Amino acid sequence: MLIDQDLHCWKRDLIELVFSPSTAANIFSIPLGVHGGVDLFHWPGTSDGQYTSKEGYDFMRLLLHRDAASSSSTAKLDPRSWKFFWASRALPRCKETCWRAICGLLPLKESLFRRHVDVDPGCGFCASERENEDHIFLQCPAAKHIWFASQLAIRVDSFTSFQAFWTAVIAMDDDEVLAMAQTVVYAIWEARNKVCFQQGELVVATVLRRVASMLEAAQVRDLARAPSVSLPAKWSKPAPGGGYHQMQL
Ligand SMILES: [Zn+2]
Incomplete structure (x- = not known):
């Protein structure tokens, strides 16, 4: 457990x-329930909480159907933009978190509150507004500070929504900007989790150092994956009567 x-x-x-x-x-x-209770396995698909393989199969089918239906309504970017998005050099965790944020799949407090979870819907950083994607990643003073102090030096006030921001980032067609923006979103989410669940304090310089180290890690990973340089092989015509093809370097 x-x-x-x-x-x-x-x-x-x-x-x-x-x-x-x-x-x-x-x-x-x-968030954990305020009233405590015993930690146990509970399958939400049945009234007694017991899991069966048939229940699991039905649930997966429902989930796939729902995802297929929701992907058309929540896919805020067109397929070409998504292709560009996923080809970015940012770390996979940054791309995944960013994708979840764009599709509204992060467990933000406003979303949890709407689902009747016993949680204060206020922003994890400033507590003065409801915590949703538009606020925590753009409109919150903390987020504005991070974006402006980052290497992108963006003033995000002009964007009406997180979706509009991403449409603009994709339209720039710049892989470096894309990777950096995805990494900043991840770092904001990580900092928010630390503030909310580890009673940490937001230190913008620490967030920016984290962004730099993740971009560096992505770069090191790319260098390690790059194929080693080798001299091109050249094929030569076999000698008359010879039984072997020869490769010349
Ligand atoms: Zn805030």
């Missing part, structure tokens, strides 16, 4: 060991 019953908190070490950083961050962003 993932919840420490005595301390009434997530088992951070176990979760960070078992799950990817983005999945762990999503788990930590789920």
